[in-house]
Amino acid sequence: MKTIIVGAGVAGLAIGWKLAQAGVDVLILERAQPARAATWAAAGMIAPTAESAHANADETQFARWSAALWPDFAAQIETQSGRRVGYKRDGALIVAPTDEAAQELRARSNKALLTASEARAREPLLSASIAGALWDSDEAQVDNRALGVALANAFLRAGGKLSPNEAAVRIETEGSHHAVRTPFGLYAGDNILIAAGAWSAEIETGTPVLPPARPVKGEMLALTPPANTLLPRQVVWGNGVYLVPRESRLLIGATMRETGFDISVTKQAENWLLDRAIALMPALASWTLDEHWAGLRPGSPDGLPILGETRLKNLFVATGQFRNGILFAPAVAETVSRLILGSAAPEIRSFTPQRFAEVS
Numbered sequence: 001m002k003t004i005i006v007g008a009g010v011a012g013l014a015i016g017w018k019l020a021q022a023g024v025d026v027l028i029l030e031r032a033q034p035a036r037a038a039t040w041a042a043a044g045m046i047a048p049t050a051e052s053a054h055a056n057a058d059e060t061q062f063a064r065w066s067a068a069l070w071p072d073f074a075a076q077i078e079t080q081s082g083r084r085v086g087y088k089r090d091g092a093l094i095v096a097p098t099d100e101a102a103q104e105l106r107a108r109s110n111k112a113l114l115t116a117s118e119a120r121a122r123e124p125l126l127s128a129s130i131a132g133a134l135w136d137s138d139e140a141q142v143d144n145r146a147l148g149v150a151l152a153n154a155f156l157r158a159g160g161k162l163s164p165n166e167a168a169v170r171i172e173t174e175g176s177h178h179a180v181r182t183p184f185g186l187y188a189g190d191n192i193l194i195a196a197g198a199w200s201a202e203i204e205t206g207t208p209v210l211p212p213a214r215p216v217k218g219e220m221l222a223l224t225p226p227a228n229t230l231l232p233r234q235v236v237w238g239n240g241v242y243l244v245p246r247e248s249r250l251l252i253g254a255t256m257r258e259t260g261f262d263i264s265v266t267k268q269a270e271n272w273l274l275d276r277a278i279a280l281m282p283a284l285a286s287w288t289l290d291e292h293w294a295g296l297r298p299g300s301p302d303g304l305p306i307l308g309e310t311r312l313k314n315l316f317v318a319t320g321q322f323r324n325g326i327l328f329a330p331a332v333a334e335t336v337s338r339l340i341l342g343s344a345a346p347e348i349r350s351f352t353p354q355r356f357a358e359v360s
């Protein structure tokens with residue numbers, strides 16, 4: 001079996017890796033370099049609880065399943081690539097800055113909230129004025145930039161082929177046979193998978209078949225602490241931002257704006273992120289801004305992932321993971337590789353690419 005995958009982000013690489021391990025001849029076409037788009041820009045949180053506030057039941061179940069797959073997924077990538085991915089389950093504090101936010105948190109969780117002083121005992125950098133916090137010891141993180149490099153390596157070592165700097169321009173279809181046209185050639189496969197992140201709807205097709213994925217921009221910052229200052233020990237959420245200790249830096253994310261395929265960084269976003277982070281942890285006012293970047297999350301009209309076969313047989317899509325593409329990676333890899341292999345896959349009807357009127 002031969003599968004052509006468009007896009008070497010975490011989705012395309014993870015699915016390609018699974019397929020290559022199952023003996024499939026896999027070629028990934030990547031417009032730029034592998035894992036340098038949203039996969040690189042992310043915060044790397046594996047946060048099924050913190051991200052569950054607006055999730056539907058299928059998504060919550062998928063997130064929990066994926067989080068449970070993560071330890072093994074990370075270990076296998078490390079073994080097969082010989083590179084570290086920095087998976088850590090060191091928990092998260094979800095802070096309620098106000099009494100109203102504390103009430104909302106109580107409604108979402110069956111766990112008791114920490115009082116402000118208990119939360120500050122766990123995280124001394126927190127502001128004295130918070131109302132309380134939820135402690136979730138299961139939340140985890142991975143170094144997403146290291147993950148991208150390791151996953152590409154594991155994919156190649158499993159026998160997969162990767163063609164960087166080669167963009168898919170068009171899908172050419174005859175019946176249930178498809179081929180991907182690039183400026184350099186035409187690649188036919190038994191299956192084609194579009195895993196091109198926020199750009200997944202941009203590839204030409206004869207008839208409208210690719211679901212309406214769209215870019216949702218996120219800007220992030222990284223701060224370095226003054227000498228002899230410890231980073232927080234865990235991820236901290238609150239005030240509409242999250243703070244992620246990563247190596248020697250603290251990441252602050254993220255804005256959400258729909259401005260098309262634009263990854264410029266703005267002073268406005270920098271101020272917004274800093275103001276909110278400093279309100280949560282006043283000491284951050286004296287930390288140094290080290291990096292400011294932006295990336296494009298793959299959004300979908302209903303906010304749910306888009307995973308599975310399109311109405312054209314043998315043409316598959318994996319996109320729409322929105323804020324959770326790192327969290328979802330193991331479950332996306334498992335589900336979509338099983339669908340392509342024709343083996344039993346968990347049926348997630350609400351994620352089907354065929355649910356959109358534009359393509360049905």
Ligand SMILES: Cc1cc2nc3c(=O)[nH]c(=O)nc-3n(C[C@H](O)[C@H](O)[C@H](O)COP(=O)(O)OP(=O)(O)OC[C@H]3O[C@@H](n4cnc5c(N)ncnc54)[C@H](O)[C@@H]3O)c2cc1C
Nearest residue numbers: 007009010011031038039043045168197218324325326327
């Ligand atoms: C600021 C920010 C913070 C985030 N934080 C988190 C987080 O903490 N946890 C979490 O789970 N998720 C997070 N996310 C979301 C996560 O990053 C994405 O959901 C995930 O990376 C999507 O992976 P992907 O492989 O689908 O897309 P991408 O990583 O964007 O990869 C798509 C690839 O397709 C390529 N491509 C596009 N068009 C073509 C073409 N025509 N031909 C060939 N190649 C093409 C691109 O060059 C790119 O390499 C965050 C996202 C952002 C922006």
